[in-house]
Amino acid sequence: MNKVTAIAHTNIALIKYWGKKDEALRLPYTDSLSLTLDDFYTETSVTVSDEDQFFLDGELKSNADSQRVFNFLNYFRLKYNVKNSFLIESNNHVPNSAGLASSSSAFAALSGALAKASNLDLSLKELSQLARVGSGSASRSIYGGFVQWHAGHDDESSFAEQFDDASNSDINILSVIVNKNKKNISSTEGMNRTRMTSPFYKIWPDVVEHDLIKIKPAIKNNDIRTIGEISEHNAMEMHALTMSANPPFTYFDPETIEIMNIISNMRNENISVYFTIDAGPNVKVICHKKDVTLIKEKLEQQLANARIIITKPGPGITYK
Numbered sequence: 137m138n139k140v141t142a143i144a145h146t147n148i149a150l151i152k153y154w155g156k157k158d159e160a161l162r163l164p165y166t167d168s169l170s171l172t173l174d175d176f177y178t179e180t181s182v183t184v185s186d187e188d189q190f191f192l193d194g195e196l197k198s199n200a201d202s203q204r205v206f207n208f209l210n211y212f213r214l215k216y217n218v219k220n221s222f223l224i225e226s227n228n229h230v231p232n233s234a235g236l237a238s239s240s241s242a243f244a245a246l247s248g249a250l251a252k253a254s255n256l257d258l259s260l261k262e263l264s265q266l267a268r269v270g271s272g273s274a275s276r277s278i279y280g281g282f283v284q285w286h287a288g289h290d291d292e293s294s295f296a297e298q299f300d301d302a303s304n305s306d307i308n309i310l311s312v313i314v315n316k317n318k319k320n321i322s323s324t325e326g327m328n329r330t331r332m333t334s335p336f337y338k339i340w341p342d343v344v345e346h347d348l349i350k351i352k353p354a355i356k357n358n359d360i361r362t363i364g365e366i367s368e369h370n371a372m373e374m375h376a377l378t379m380s381a382n383p384p385f386t387y388f389d390p391e392t393i394e395i396m397n398i399i400s401n402m403r404n405e406n407i408s409v410y411f412t413i414d415a416g417p418n419v420k421v422i423c424h425k426k427d428v429t430l431i432k433e434k435l436e437q438q439l440a441n442a443r444i445i446i447t448k449p450g451p452g453i454t455y456k
């Protein structure tokens with residue numbers, strides 16, 4: 137049987153997706169906007185087979201650990217009237233095996249490989265709709281550069297598209313890894329709890345709308361300072377929601393807060409540097425390409441155990 141291989145890169149949300157209005161279809165409450173990253177990606181091969189099997193980084197996963205992938209296969213078969221079973225071999229490529237595997241690159245690569253292995257000629261928009269059902273953020277990893285996911289109101293209207301290919305952007309991202317353990321509260325669970333219990337969730341759609349209006353011209357103008365300011369504020373707005381959920385929770389570790397303070401101190405030295413944080417303790421630092429080495433050195437001087445990886449805007453889905 138022919139093996140089909142797809143590669144998709146992770147993305148970091150600058151304007152966050154945090155809350156669903158439809159759980160099964162993963163329809164979000166708001167639009168979101170991300171940057172696809174160059175150095176972190178998932179390579180997934182799909183072969184038509186007698187039974188569904190899922191290998192992750194060379195290891196056959198149990199049925200329990202494969203459940204999310206198998207549910208996605210069932211959704212895919214139903215949607216496209218496909219009868220086959222599939223052998224899935226997925227490998228995460230992350231420098232220094234830093235534990236930055238992400239469901240965004242995973243479900244984007246899986247969607248592309250499944251479609252190709254089933255001889256479906258899906259557009260990028262259709263792949264984005266498909267990947268969305270695996271993991272919301274995966275809808276954005278189909279594309280390179282800056283990507284907007286339109287919330288929409290049903291399966292057809294909820295998809296991502298490229299906003300800017302980032303070819304003129306001086307943006308660099310430093311990924312600061314403080315902890316590579318699996319998070320206690322998944323993003324799925326965290327966003328659901330927030331949506332249902334935070335008294336502040338009702339203003340989140342307005343917050344996102346406002347931040348999107350401000351960040352889009354900044355991206356077009358390669359205005360990294362404004363991109364950074366808005367992204368950092370939007371991340372803190374999202375994390376403030378988790379702290380006001382009931383029971384309250386946070387993804388921050390002590391080191392996360394330490395890094396936030398280091399970044400803010402660097403700004404006092406007139407370095408244009410900002411952070412964003414997803415559903416975990418690691419920090420993504422946003423800066424100009426010209427400052428990235430200096431910032432890495434400063435972070436390394438002040439953080440004993442952190443691992444820091446420099447990356448830049450990455451490409452959309454490709455096939456081997």
Ligand code: DP6
Pocket residue numbers: 148149151152153154162168239240270271272273274323324325413414415
């Ligand atoms: C904080 O895409 O992992 O990274 O749709 O439930 O799989 P599910 O959630 P997921 O959530 C990502 C949350 C985030 C923000 C973002 O990427 O927009």
